[in-house]
Amino acid sequence: MANIIDYVQWKGDISFEERPFNIVDNLVFSELGYLEIPKWLMSEGQITIREIWEKLGKSAQFRALSFSDGDILLLEACALSNRFADVVISDYEDSSYDSDNTQFAAMTFSTSFGEKYISFRGTDDTILGWKEDFMISYCKVPAQERALEYLEKIAATGQKFYVGGHSKGANLALYGAAHLIDTKDCIKKVYLNDGPGFCEDVLNADLIRQIDDICVRITPEYCIVGGIFQPEITVDYIVKSSAPQILQHALLSWQIKPEGLDLADGHDAVSDKINSLFGAFIEKMDALEDRQAFVNSIFDTMSQNGAITISDFVKKGPNAFEDLIMKIATDDESGHHPLKKVKESLVQDFSKTFLWKVITEEGETKSIIRICVSLLIAGMCYIIPNSLIQTAFAIAIFAIVAYQVSRSLYYLYKVKWDFNKERVRVNLSIVLIVSYVILIMKDAALLLFSSILFGIFFFISSYQCLARLKNSTNKWQKSRYCFEMVMTFLYGGYLLFSPSVVLGWYMISFGTFMLIDAIFEIIELYIRQRK
Secondary structure: OOOHHHHHHHHOOOOOOOOOOOHHHHHHHHHHOOEEOOHHHHOOOEEEHHHHHHHHHHHOEEOOOOOOOHHHHHHHHHHOOOOOOOOEEEEEEEEEEHHHOEEEEEEEEEOOOOOEEEEEOOOOOEHHHHHHHHHOOOOOOHHHHHHHHHHHHHHOOOOOEEEEEEOHHHHHHHHHHHHOOOHHHHEEEEEEEOOOOOOOOOOOHHHHHOOHHHEEEEEEOOOOHHHOOOOOOOOEEEEOEOOOHHHHHOHHHEOEEOOEEOEOOOOOHHHHHHHHHHHHHHHHOOOHHHHHHHHHHHHHHHOHHHOOEHHHHHHOOHHHHHHHHHHHHOOOOOOOOOOHHHHHHHHHHHOOOHHHHHHHOOOOHHHHHHHHHHHHHHHHHHHOOHHHHHHHHHHHHHHHHHHHHHHHHHHHHHOOOOOOOOHHHHHHHHHHHHHHHHHHHOOOHHHHHHHHHHHHHHHHHHHHHHHHHHHOOOHHHHHHHHHHHHHHHHHHHHHHHOOOOOHHHHHHHHHHHHHHHHHHHHHHHHHHHHO
């Protein structure tokens, strides 16, 4: 699958005069906008891509959130191509100010054919940069004003230009273009590469509608970032990606064909659902001061103890995450809780649902508990890796043994260690301890014991289903008990009499049984409620 690196290699011998600037060139310059250029390289105010590669090579640093060397390969491909090698980078700005929560970077690319493209950098790995992304939910951020000032400076030269960016860079491009005086006389196109839009409480949507005809929006199939306050843009492309889910946000994963973008039919349904849930969450936190308190509580906690980047925070381990969760879940020093209204609204919404009606209705509580327990056990059976099955089973048996031993010690203590009075409990504890040691120490003993245990469990379940089948008059229940009777009988027979049982079969069979039981119980519960 081809990406923008392949595009540069395909079209690298074609100049901008022969093949004018296009939408894929926008992606190339947006990704190169993450390049961190040392001050000593910009001593003359400008430098070509070829010169950057010659002086930095593979030591060049990119501030993109990437886990591959794709950015370096892109820079190398551009430096070795006729199309991009002599592109001049100028007006480079890169600064962060803790005092006003700003993470801003921009640069201007000028082709030999006289075209200019302004690239605003997206979010980097700094906590400050991520905080600014979330701040767009309740206020204008300083970086947006910096973007407008940058565009005004370039527009003062009198030459028309393209402008764009990726992620937050796209948001900056849209903000600057929407507020620039005589925008259409200055800007040819505004490229929005999977960037968030604006909260209507902060920015008048009419400003965006006025420049809609020069805007181009590009998002991947699994679109999350670009779905935040999604801007309404007429020219809207959805591009295929080689990455899974949220990682499709990375520009280098977007798929390119020789003729242009490799387009998809629509956005992924799961990502659309996530965006709907996020939108509902924001609506419930309707007070802008609540949003501000929520964002501050997250990122101020993350930056404690000197953490500057997301990586710094992650390295602090589980304790850092626990502090973050506690900070979000509790009131601040003034007794204010930004999520209070959200919780109240969610409880109110849930109280109107069918599920709440079923839970609170007398006689159905046991069914709900049974369904939840069955689904929980089934999920655990499927999640536990095969390599840990024996360990998990051994731990479960140990818990039973430990419980019985602790109870025996408790009663011995109450009778002042009179072993005769608690002889039964003591003997049972000794038998359990000895049995547990044998199961652990003897080869295949645990496997044999589990085969017998699970086999007996399924045979008993099959017998219970038979008894219920005889007493049932409902056709649906007869079908359920008949199916479960046959299934559990076959499971039990296989586990007890098969000469060799695959280890993972225990968890798969038991998990499947619990899952099917939960599904039957849900259907039966639904039928009762319909009646």
